[in-house]
Amino acid sequence: MMPRSPLARKEAGLAYALLLPALAVVLSIVLLPVLANFWISFKAVELSDLRPPKPIVKLQLRQWPKNHGDPLVIRYSLRNSSQKLPVNNILSRQKLPAGMLVQELDSRCVFSNNELRCEFDHWPAGYREKIQNVFITDDTFTTSKKTFKQSNIEISGEAENILTSFQFTLKNYIKIFTNPEFFFVLKTTFLYTLLGTLGSLFLGLFAAQLLNQHFAGRGFLRGLFLFPYVSPVIAVAFTWVLLLDPFSGTLNTMLVKTGFLSEPLNLFGQRSVMLNLFGFEVQFPLALSTVIAFESWRYFPLAFLFILARLQSIPNELYEAAKMDGASPIQQFRFITLPQITGILSVMFLLRFIWTFNKFDDIFLLTGGNAGTRTLTVDVYEQGFALADLGAGSAVAVIIFALLSLFMILYFRFLPQGEEESNA
Amino acid sequence: MPEWRRALAAALIGGVSACIFTVIWGILLLFSGIEPILIPLQGAFISGMLTGVFSEIKSLGEAKSFFISIGLGSILFLFLNDFSPWNINLEKQALAAGLGTLWVILITVWSTRKALAGIKLEGLDRDEIERLTIRIFQGMGLLFFIIIVAFPFIYMVITSLKSQMALLTNPTDLSISFESGLGGLIKSYQEVWTTFQFQRYIWISTVVSVGTVGITLSLSILGAYSVTRLRFPGRVWLSRSILIIYMFPAIVLVIPLYSIFSQLQLRNSLLGLFIADLVDHQKRKEFLLLLGRPDAALQLVASLQIETSNLRRRHVHILWTGQIIVMRTAEESETFG
Numbered sequence: 001m002m003p004r005s006p007l008a009r010k011e012a013g014l015a016y017a018l019l020l021p022a023l024a025v026v027l028s029i030v031l032l033p034v035l036a037n038f039w040i041s042f043k044a045v046e047l048s049d050l051r052p053p054k055p056i057v058k059l060q061l062r063q064w065p066k067n068h069g070d071p072l073v074i075r076y077s078l079r080n081s082s083q084k085l086p087v088n089n090i091l092s093r094q095k096l097p098a099g100m101l102v103q104e105l106d107s108r109c110v111f112s113n114n115e116l117r118c119e120f121d122h123w124p125a126g127y128r129e130k131i132q133n134v135f136i137t138d139d140t141f142t143t144s145k146k147t148f149k150q151s152n153i154e155i156s157g158e159a160e161n162i163l164t165s166f167q168f169t170l171k172n173y174i175k176i177f178t179n180p181e182f183f184f185v186l187k188t189t190f191l192y193t194l195l196g197t198l199g200s201l202f203l204g205l206f207a208a209q210l211l212n213q214h215f216a217g218r219g220f221l222r223g224l225f226l227f228p229y230v231s232p233v234i235a236v237a238f239t240w241v242l243l244l245d246p247f248s249g250t251l252n253t254m255l256v257k258t259g260f261l262s263e264p265l266n267l268f269g270q271r272s273v274m275l276n277l278f279g280f281e282v283q284f285p286l287a288l289s290t291v292i293a294f295e296s297w298r299y300f301p302l303a304f305l306f307i308l309a310r311l312q313s314i315p316n317e318l319y320e321a322a323k324m325d326g327a328s329p330i331q332q333f334r335f336i337t338l339p340q341i342t343g344i345l346s347v348m349f350l351l352r353f354i355w356t357f358n359k360f361d362d363i364f365l366l367t368g369g370n371a372g373t374r375t376l377t378v379d380v381y382e383q384g385f386a387l388a389d390l391g392a393g394s395a396v397a398v399i400i401f402a403l404l405s406l407f408m409i410l411y412f413r414f415l416p417q418g419e420e421e422s423n424a
Numbered sequence: 425m426p427e428w429r430r431a432l433a434a435a436l437i438g439g440v441s442a443c444i445f446t447v448i449w450g451i452l453l454l455f456s457g458i459e460p461i462l463i464p465l466q467g468a469f470i471s472g473m474l475t476g477v478f479s480e481i482k483s484l485g486e487a488k489s490f491f492i493s494i495g496l497g498s499i500l501f502l503f504l505n506d507f508s509p510w511n512i513n514l515e516k517q518a519l520a521a522g523l524g525t526l527w528v529i530l531i532t533v534w535s536t537r538k539a540l541a542g543i544k545l546e547g548l549d550r551d552e553i554e555r556l557t558i559r560i561f562q563g564m565g566l567l568f569f570i571i572i573v574a575f576p577f578i579y580m581v582i583t584s585l586k587s588q589m590a591l592l593t594n595p596t597d598l599s600i601s602f603e604s605g606l607g608g609l610i611k612s613y614q615e616v617w618t619t620f621q622f623q624r625y626i627w628i629s630t631v632v633s634v635g636t637v638g639i640t641l642s643l644s645i646l647g648a649y650s651v652t653r654l655r656f657p658g659r660v661w662l663s664r665s666i667l668i669i670y671m672f673p674a675i676v677l678v679i680p681l682y683s684i685f686s687q688l689q690l691r692n693s694l695l696g697l698f699i700a701d702l703v704d705h706q707k708r709k710e711f712l713l714l715l716g717r718p719d720a721a722l723q724l725v726a727s728l729q730i731e732t733s734n735l736r737r738r739h740v741h742i743l744w745t746g747q748i749i750v751m752r753t754a755e756e757s758e759t760f761g
Contacts, residue, residue, distance in 0.1 A: 012656035022647035036680035050686040253595040329554045358673030377675045397676045
């Protein structure tokens with residue numbers, strides 16, 4: 001360890017100062033929500049719990065005075081908005097018009113300076129009560145029935161917010177792991193991730209090989225090949241859905257008209273088709289395969305670009321030397337190109353694996369997670385919002401997080417040496 | 425006569441390419457509203473094989489054998505299909521059938537010659553066979569990629585120029601009708617603009633994206649500078665942990681953010697959208713890649729961005745195509761309206 005000079009300390013100070021704003025933003029929008037996600041996953045929170053329990057009061061006029069001296073009877077309907085949690089220390093305040101005198105008052109209410117204050121200690125969950133106050137009016141009372149009804153009642157209470165309380169439960173995790181569907185979701189996720197990644201890498205490698213030579217229109221094709229990657233997911237997903245629609249989609253109609261299919265295939269909506277392979281009946285997962293094809297199609301340009309960049313940096317002398325030695329084109333590919341691009345291929349594999357694993361919007365837009373295409377990320381949405389169980393959704397998110405951490409460890413362990421150095 | 429191996433190769437290449445381009449022409453006919461009843465693969469294969477062989481008879485001279493092979497090939501193709509290829513009557517729809525025949529045969533000759541150029545096949549030379557195989561794969565590969573990449577985008581543009589009704593009645597008819605004039609063509613665009621308040625969405629998108637990109641860039645440039653140019657303890661650790669954060673899926677953040685937004689009543693507000701966009705994966709990608717993988721990744725991403733920046737701009741026009749936007753805005757106005 002070198003002794004640190006004042007100059008080095010100054011440099012480090014500047015570096016920290018420059019990093020501080022970026023780190024503060026990352027901390028507040030990424031790290032804190034991740035921690036909050038862990039917190040919520042140990043709580044029994046449902047979508048409706050996001051509205052904290054509130055005391056609610058409604059006013060009803062039972063009797064309106066016709067003459068001075070007549071009684072004015074007001075009934076208040078009180079209720080706790082929550083069916084699960086109590087509300088404590090409720091205070092209700094209502095400004096009443098001049099000219100009202102108390103005749104009969106609920107024991108928890110006081111009337112002074114034209115203000116009616118009612119205090120309640122505790123309303124249990126689902127609490128309902130009706131109380132009645134009777135007043136006498138004198139000749140200063142001039143308010144109309146309509147304005148009286150509109151008079152404002154302020155009510156407040158203290159309720160425990162389930163998000164900030166210290167009650168924890170393992171219920172969410174038990175619910176997730178005891179559901180047999182979860183393991184199907186897990187299997188789907190890994191199939192989708194692995195095949196989607198391999199598909200996009202394979203297409204990317206193929207495309208890069210095609211464009212790694214000189215011909216007219218190469219620049220145009222290179223631009224064209226990036227289209228799927230740079231276009232917004234919503235546009236391409238809808239195009240695919242339109243194109244493959246079983247009833248009004250161009251592809252299905254075309255295949256039926258030309259006689260390749262006897263009836264249209266619901267490529268995004270059908271879980272599986274029976275295939276007859278050499279006398280064996282095979283269940284072929286249709287919707288999942290289509291989604292994987294979409295994934296490979298949409299992300300091959302990324303692999304294509306990176307592999308092409310690597311291919312172009314391979315020195316030509318290597319190939320010339322190989323030609324001198326009599327190597328055939330396939331031998332050149334096998335013994336020169338492939339070893340040269342292993343590094344970028346493995347980095348792309350790991351990165352794309354992680355990104356595909358995290359992918360939510362593609363599947364959600366194409367199938368909504370139906371027909372056997374529900375992956376873990378779609379399951380978070382399904383549990384949290386479709387089934388309104390935020391706790392269970394968070395628990396799935398925690399599982400994603402755990403698996404992802406595992407991938408990250410693998411990523412750093414197997415990162416090729418050269419990449420690691422440039423990373424450090 | 426050419427060497428028999430070369431003739432065999434020419435026959436195979438010619439036959440296969442004639443089949444492929446017969447299918448493609450059939451699909452094009454379908455898209456243009458003409459309904460071919462069948463794709464004549466058998467006739468295409470046989471005439472393609474013979475065309476391939478003719479085109480390789482070099483003893484007649486380059487130009488002569490070219491014209492002879494095209495002439496003979498076309499006649500054979502028509503003859504084998506009873507003079508109505510794709511089941512289109514040559515007399516009634518001469519253009520569709522005749523042009524199709526010419527296109528199939530021309531491309532067959534061209535691709536056979538291209539594939540066999542400089543390959544003698546006098547003996548079973550491994551180098552030559554591999555070169556030939558690779559050429560065939562390259563040709564088919566280019567065709568495959570061009571179709572899978574370009575077709576969805578062409579489809580997107582065409583559907584935006586057609587009415588929903590026309591698409592539903594005949595989904596394979598992708599021809600653009602000029603009967604109702606320019607107004608009929610851009611009806612979807614007008615509808616989006618007038619009925620669905622598209623300006624408002626453009627405005628919101630612009631405000632949010634300019635704002636978030638501004639924040640992201642200004643903060644991350646500072647950070648990236650210090651990570652790449654300055655030395656300080658914990659630099660490696662920092663860039664690595666930033667990379668880890670960058671890998672978090674947005675979905676892990678959705679539930680907590682939704683909960684917080686609900687309680688702060690930020691849902692359905694511009695500020696909420698702003699924060700959500702900042703959290704969004706795409707933005708974090710640029711943000712954190714700049715910080716996280718300074719040297720190698722920075723260069724790669726920079727080259728990626730240079731390549732895409734132009735395309736992205738070009739792509740904005742495609743993004744705004746009618747039908748899809750109509751659906752999208754309709755859905756949005758349902759959710760938010």
